[in-house]
Amino acid sequence: MKPSLYIATALMLASTSGFAQRPPAISSPDVHADNTVTFKYYSRTAQKVSLSGEFLSGNHAMTKDTSGIWSITVGPVKPDIYPYAFVVDSVPVADPNNTYIFANERFKRSIVDIPGNTPLVHALQKVPHGKVSYRLYPSKTLGTTRQLLVYTPPGFNPAGKTKYPVLYLIHGGSDTEETWTKVGRANFIADNLIAQKKAVPMIIVMPYGNVRPAPMPDFTKEVMQDIIPFIEANYPVLADPQHRAVAGFSVGGGQTLNIGLTNTSKFAYVSSYAPYTQTEEFQKNFGATYAPNAEQVNKQLKLFTISVGTDDFLYESVKQNIAMFTAKGIRLRSDIVPGGHTWMNCKQYLATTLQGIFK
Amino acid sequence: MKPSLYIATALMLASTSGFAQRPPAISSPDVHADNTVTFKYYSRTAQKVSLSGEFLSGNHAMTKDTSGIWSITVGPVKPDIYPYAFVVDSVPVADPNNTYIFANERFKRSIVDIPGNTPLVHALQKVPHGKVSYRLYPSKTLGTTRQLLVYTPPGFNPAGKTKYPVLYLIHGGSDTEETWTKVGRANFIADNLIAQKKAVPMIIVMPYGNVRPAPMPDFTKEVMQDIIPFIEANYPVLADPQHRAVAGFSVGGGQTLNIGLTNTSKFAYVSSYAPYTQTEEFQKNFGATYAPNAEQVNKQLKLFTISVGTDDFLYESVKQNIAMFTAKGIRLRSDIVPGGHTWMNCKQYLATTLQGIFK
Known part of the structure; x- marks a missing residue:
């Protein structure tokens, strides 16, 4: 058997009672060196998926590939940390593949960090940490x-x-x-x-x-x-x-x-x-x-x-x-x-x- | 003007660029004294909303009231902490109104704590805290x-x-x-x-x-x-x-x-x-x-x-x-x-x- 964390993960997730089988592992968001960002979401059943983020005005339609992965690349975006969400048909969702989530009582949004070339005041820098x-x-x-x-x-x-x-x-x-x-x-x-x-x-x-x-x-x-x-x-x-x-x-x-x-x-x-x-x-x-x-x-x-x-x-x-x-x-x-x-x-x-x- | 945190919250959320106006404030989940639990989700556009949780087998359909709030009451549930999610049409989502979310890289689920009458080993008790x-x-x-x-x-x-x-x-x-x-x-x-x-x-x-x-x-x-x-x-x-x-x-x-x-x-x-x-x-x-x-x-x-x-x-x-x-x-x-x-x-x-x- 090929060693793979993803096999373990897929098995674990598939086995969890009450939840459908999990989608493939996806990397999202991917922040590129030129400050463009690619967002991805997996759904074979959705009719429309769009991206909504505080670095954008309005919702931006994403496109689906043959494997069911919807994606969009936006920017370059001004370096900062921004909230965003997907709108799947009419349902707003946080990015399932992004650990970083906006701590809030009323909504679930993800956050994306676009670091840029010059460290911003909020960046993790090589300094002593509290x-x-x-x-x-x-x-x-x-x-x-x-x-x-x-x-x-x-x-x-x-x-x-x-x-x-x-x-x-x-x-x-x-x-x-x-x-x-x-x-x-x-x-x-x-x-x-x-x-x-x-x-x-x-x-x-x-x-x-x-x-x-x-x-x-x-x-x-x-x-x-x-x-x-x-x-x-x-x-x-x-x-x-x-x-x-x-x-x-x-x-x-x-x-x-x-x-x-x-x-x-x-x-x-x-x-x-x-x-x-x-x-x-x-x-x-x-x-x-x-x-x-x-x-x-x-x-x-x-x-x-x-x-x-x-x-x-x-x-x-x-x-x-x-x-x-x-x-x-x-x-x-x-x-x-x-x-x-x-x-x-x-x-x-x-x-x-x-x-x-x-x- | 009536003092209300909710007014402030609604205004703030409505003003956030790129996001549609927010739904009404909802309390979800509500854990009752008899260990039954009520879950709620707001959507005027969804065709079907169901609850999926590790205290249930399968998905359980929720019902919509005239204000667009879908709800279901389940249990009594054995006291413990459980992951759950809603499935809105075919889209799995964490509970927007629940702060407690499963820390994970591949999915977004909420967690519900059913404390029961006898404090469990994981309960917040009146003891000195680390x-x-x-x-x-x-x-x-x-x-x-x-x-x-x-x-x-x-x-x-x-x-x-x-x-x-x-x-x-x-x-x-x-x-x-x-x-x-x-x-x-x-x-x-x-x-x-x-x-x-x-x-x-x-x-x-x-x-x-x-x-x-x-x-x-x-x-x-x-x-x-x-x-x-x-x-x-x-x-x-x-x-x-x-x-x-x-x-x-x-x-x-x-x-x-x-x-x-x-x-x-x-x-x-x-x-x-x-x-x-x-x-x-x-x-x-x-x-x-x-x-x-x-x-x-x-x-x-x-x-x-x-x-x-x-x-x-x-x-x-x-x-x-x-x-x-x-x-x-x-x-x-x-x-x-x-x-x-x-x-x-x-x-x-x-x-x-x-x-x-x-x-």
């Missing part, structure tokens, strides 16, 4: 055990004399505690910027922010009463406001404003990325809590930034927010950049934040 | 940087005086380094057994085993020359054979035999779960390396086990392997249990191993 730990912690606020991820930088020694600043980093509305590493590559971005001495060594805590029914005040309570105490009890951290930052994207950007601006005595750095703030809850909190305190907010925050892309569907809303803060006398830096409400933009926002905090 | 760290390490064997997962037990202090035994734990043929935690719950199983004092505190290393083209000797080389040295340089481990174990499932069970039995001076414990051994490569290695050394193998191994389920498609093959080892005078314990080539069985195999090693 680690990402999955931790369980008791949430008294929510009465349950929850999971968060903790990035510790290269050379981190939990029992050493060095104490670290901490960034609390929150995902978007239907994302999970894994999205900032799996899609946002927060760990690689930190590794690279620390190696270049553009960022200081820090701990990055990535909690799970989808607290229902009230994601703003309830999550703020959980961060303040459960998450920060857990981190400060278990990691060598600098536990003063000058060494504590909060950042987040979309709904997490709204949560960031809620957490940071209702606790300016606890955070010196607040960075909100394309914040979603269109809830009565948020606006009520804003009016009651932040408005009277502009002078105090300005004094306590070393850096308050709001970032958004000009193609972001929240662009107008975020501009209104920025104007509102400014009108109330709150000092902030607005980072208006190209791009949409995407994780391509998130990586850039985070890279900017890491270079601006704890300095 | 942590799982994602580590990058340099592989000289493969000339690249790779990722592995490291479970450290509750109370672990990397700079403390306590040194730990290490289990190297390998996934199946198309799985990934995450499958033993995400599907196999190796960390919860260890937490629970350590809390009950049925297992000793240990480190569990879960590497990525899919080395091509030769998964047996090349991966053995990587484990011996890259992975073990990385762990022993970075963790407080007991670096003698009496405190080093290897275990693995399917192709990883074959790799376990290759790693353990070609290095009996390095491992006192070898536990192979439903090993896939039908390669010329494996049989050649077996004949050349292990056959002449039965006495030495018996002397060096404190425990050598092979586990398999009577419904496993490899059952006959594994029995032949056990008979071959026995005929050659190699002492081993065979654990023949009910069940198939599944991760339901894997969790039981691991629980047995953790209670038998380092004692």
Whole structure:
């Protein structure tokens, strides 16, 4: 018998009860040296298969060969990491042959990494690497055990004399505690910027922010009463406001404003990325809590930034927010950049934040 | 405007370029107190949607309501964690609304956890929790940087005086380094057994085993020359054979035999779960390396086990392997249990191993 992992795999998969025999092994996506990318999907029964990706506008039809493999080559694509999916007849599916999947509660999409010739800030580079730990912690606020991820930088020694600043980093509305590493590559971005001495060594805590029914005040309570105490009890951290930052994207950007601006005595750095703030809850909190305190907010925050892309569907809303803060006398830096409400933009926002905090 | 995370989520998703507007928020799966489970999938265009799961035989048709939500309630199902998928017309898809996905390179399936009334060995229980760290390490064997997962037990202090035994734990043929935690719950199983004092505190290393083209000797080389040295340089481990174990499932069970039995001076414990051994490569290695050394193998191994389920498609093959080892005078314990080539069985195999090693 010919030695083959694929024989073993095919046998195993074929034997699994309740599942039809598996298709042949396919390599997808294949990223080529010229930044074109070939995507493949196997189906003998589909009438139409198309590719949908955040590097494309619209769906692009794929073509089928005689063995039932549908394929398409697109690009060259601008180097970055992008979500994509196939649409098989009318059914959206993640790429079965791609391990890398977008960590999310509402959809299943795959992600493709087009590295390009010059290493991007999120690339796995030959630098010292930190680690990402999955931790369980008791949430008294929510009465349950929850999971968060903790990035510790290269050379981190939990029992050493060095104490670290901490960034609390929150995902978007239907994302999970894994999205900032799996899609946002927060760990690689930190590794690279620390190696270049553009960022200081820090701990990055990535909690799970989808607290229902009230994601703003309830999550703020959980961060303040459960998450920060857990981190400060278990990691060598600098536990003063000058060494504590909060950042987040979309709904997490709204949560960031809620957490940071209702606790300016606890955070010196607040960075909100394309914040979603269109809830009565948020606006009520804003009016009651932040408005009277502009002078105090300005004094306590070393850096308050709001970032958004000009193609972001929240662009107008975020501009209104920025104007509102400014009108109330709150000092902030607005980072208006190209791009949409995407994780391509998130990586850039985070890279900017890491270079601006704890300095 | 009514405060709603779902509004935010729907807006965000609708705005993502290249993707059609998202369906309504759906809760799926819903596990009920009587161990029945309701699965739901949204499609207005599908002609037929069915459920396929490792707790069912065959595909079970789901029914559509007037809002386009297909559903089915099945069971009661025996408490365990099971893979499942929907088949939408002829397209297999993971559950879009379920975050928990089977970590695998060849398919996308979701997993459902039916906890039951009595906590199972893999359940999240109120016990001290270890942590799982994602580590990058340099592989000289493969000339690249790779990722592995490291479970450290509750109370672990990397700079403390306590040194730990290490289990190297390998996934199946198309799985990934995450499958033993995400599907196999190796960390919860260890937490629970350590809390009950049925297992000793240990480190569990879960590497990525899919080395091509030769998964047996090349991966053995990587484990011996890259992975073990990385762990022993970075963790407080007991670096003698009496405190080093290897275990693995399917192709990883074959790799376990290759790693353990070609290095009996390095491992006192070898536990192979439903090993896939039908390669010329494996049989050649077996004949050349292990056959002449039965006495030495018996002397060096404190425990050598092979586990398999009577419904496993490899059952006959594994029995032949056990008979071959026995005929050659190699002492081993065979654990023949009910069940198939599944991760339901894997969790039981691991629980047995953790209670038998380092004692």
